[in-house]
Amino acid sequence: MKRISILGSTGSIGTQALDVIEENSTEFSVSAVSCSKNIALLCRQIEKFRPQAVCVEREEDALLISEKYRNTEVFYGDKGLKEIASMEDCDMVLNSLMGMRGLEPTMAAVDAGKDIAFANKETLVVGGELVMAAVKRKGIKLLPVDSEHSAIFQCLQGSAASNVKRILLTASGGPFRGYSAEQLEKVTIDQALAHPNWSMGKKITIDSATMMNKGLEIIEARWLFDIPAEKIQIVVHPQSILHSAVEYRDGSIIGQMGVPDMRVPIAYALSYPERLEMGSSMESLDLFSLKEGMTFYPADRDVFRTIDLAYEACRLGGSYPVVLNGANEVLVEMFLAGRIRFIDIQNTLMKVMEEHKPEYRLDMEGILEQDMRIREKMRNMI
Ligand SMILES: NC(=O)C1=CN([C@@H]2O[C@H](COP(=O)(O)OP(=O)(O)OC[C@H]3O[C@@H](n4cnc5c(N)ncnc54)[C@H](OP(=O)(O)O)[C@@H]3O)[C@@H](O)[C@H]2O)C=CC1
Numbered sequence: 001m002k003r004i005s006i007l008g009s010t011g012s013i014g015t016q017a018l019d020v021i022e023e024n025s026t027e028f029s030v031s032a033v034s035c036s037k038n039i040a041l042l043c044r045q046i047e048k049f050r051p052q053a054v055c056v057e058r059e060e061d062a063l064l065i066s067e068k069y070r071n072t073e074v075f076y077g078d079k080g081l082k083e084i085a086s087m088e089d090c091d092m093v094l095n096s097l098m099g100m101r102g103l104e105p106t107m108a109a110v111d112a113g114k115d116i117a118f119a120n121k122e123t124l125v126v127g128g129e130l131v132m133a134a135v136k137r138k139g140i141k142l143l144p145v146d147s148e149h150s151a152i153f154q155c156l157q158g159s160a161a162s163n164v165k166r167i168l169l170t171a172s173g174g175p176f177r178g179y180s181a182e183q184l185e186k187v188t189i190d191q192a193l194a195h196p197n198w199s200m201g202k203k204i205t206i207d208s209a210t211m212m213n214k215g216l217e218i219i220e221a222r223w224l225f226d227i228p229a230e231k232i233q234i235v236v237h238p239q240s241i242l243h244s245a246v247e248y249r250d251g252s253i254i255g256q257m258g259v260p261d262m263r264v265p266i267a268y269a270l271s272y273p274e275r276l277e278m279g280s281s282m283e284s285l286d287l288f289s290l291k292e293g294m295t296f297y298p299a300d301r302d303v304f305r306t307i308d309l310a311y312e313a314c315r316l317g318g319s320y321p322v323v324l325n326g327a328n329e330v331l332v333e334m335f336l337a338g339r340i341r342f343i344d345i346q347n348t349l350m351k352v353m354e355e356h357k358p359e360y361r362l363d364m365e366g367i368l369e370q371d372m373r374i375r376e377k378m379r380n381m382i
């Protein structure tokens with residue numbers, strides 16, 4: 001039985017992972033669950049899955065949980081996340097945290113020799129070089145959960161990297177596909193949160209609307225598959241049925257398709273190289289029901305400027321991706337709090353990238369320092 005420790009078990013990915021685990025309870029057990037502030041849901045998860053350890057963000061919540069569940073080890077804060085990422089009674093860590101806060105626990109898991117099912121793209125954006133070097137050194141598996149990266153990983157099975165011509169990274173285009181820059185000036189929070197195909201946490205949903213999600217995914221793919229960003233092409237595919245594809249040097253394109261349901265890539269990462277029986281709860285893709293067919297377009301990079309920013313950050317390296325990500329995390333938070341307009345996200349990101357004085361060869365401390373500085377700058381700027 002594989003023992004899984006889940007960082008961010010109360011979120012969109014975390015809860016869907018627990019659904020997969022519950023359906024396959026002979027294959028998996030839960031070593032640890034964790035959340036930020038959704039204590040009510042965390043308590044229900046503790047009662048159902050009986051983990052050995054839990055982690056919450058605040059000390060006061062940790063005290064409450066310790067009193068309620070006396071046989072459970074309770075941790076809190078960033079240190080606590082590292083504890084449950086490296087605990088002995090665990091074979092695999094699912095990192096479904098939101099944001100670059102996942103970087104340190106990822107490194108803790110790698111250092112402890114744990115395989116990782118990996119959803120937390122911001123971590124690879126800021127620390128891809130560091131994480132992938134450690135993954136290689138320790139010989140652990142870092143298995144992508146992000147739907148496009150799971151698709152690419154599946155398409156690459158059995159092929160040498162030297163055979164790859166390019167990666168076709170699909171994007172739904174988000175709720176504002178086809179909008180002009182003027183139209184983006186007037187969109188509301190509710191409109192931005194209405195993703196056409198996926199139900200996800202708020203931060204990634206806004207990233208999909210600005211297309212920064214695709215930008216982050218370019219950098220994520222660059223590190224996961226050790227491929228230069230120039231060989232990654234964004235393909236807008238509004239139906240989200242083809243989850244991405246790999247073009248080989250002989251002209252073959254191999255893609256991965258399925259209904260847009262995150263339980264599929266989650267299950268693959270948890271069970272790799274096997275496949276789980278998903279049973280009747282998993283809808284089959286009925287190709288005859290695709291009324292609008294499957295369509296493909298280039299991304300509108302004049303309107304969605306985040307895409308070029310991500311290519312540029314990836315090309316320049318050093319602190320650029322850290323700053324792009326940190327600024328974006330703060331800006332999305334501010335947009336969701338009603339403090340800035342939607343268009344201000346990309347406008348501010350362009351300014352931040354232009355003004356940035358880069359540093360190179362960052363270690364963990366350097367990354368955290370750059371992240372802290374940009375967050376401070378953003379808060380002063382707005
Ligand atoms: N949702 C999706 O379908 C997809 C998500 N991803 C990526 O997966 C990651 C998770 O996304 P998603 O599940 O949507 O996000 P959610 O916001 O739904 O969940 C985030 C999880 O992290 C916890 N968390 C947030 N902040 C902290 C903190 N400071 N300390 C400890 N725990 C914290 C949350 O706890 P609490 O509930 O208490 O706030 C929650 O459990 C992101 O990197 C996203 O880009 C990738 C592809 C698809």
Ligand SMILES: CC(=O)[C@@H](O)[C@H](O)COP(=O)(O)O
Nearest residue numbers: 146147171172173174208213
């Ligand atoms: C489900 C998933 O992997 C998301 O990252 C999804 O891709 C978001 O949709 P967009 O393609 O609109 O960014």
Ligand SMILES: [Mn+2]
Nearest residue numbers: 146147148217
């Ligand atoms: Mn994705």
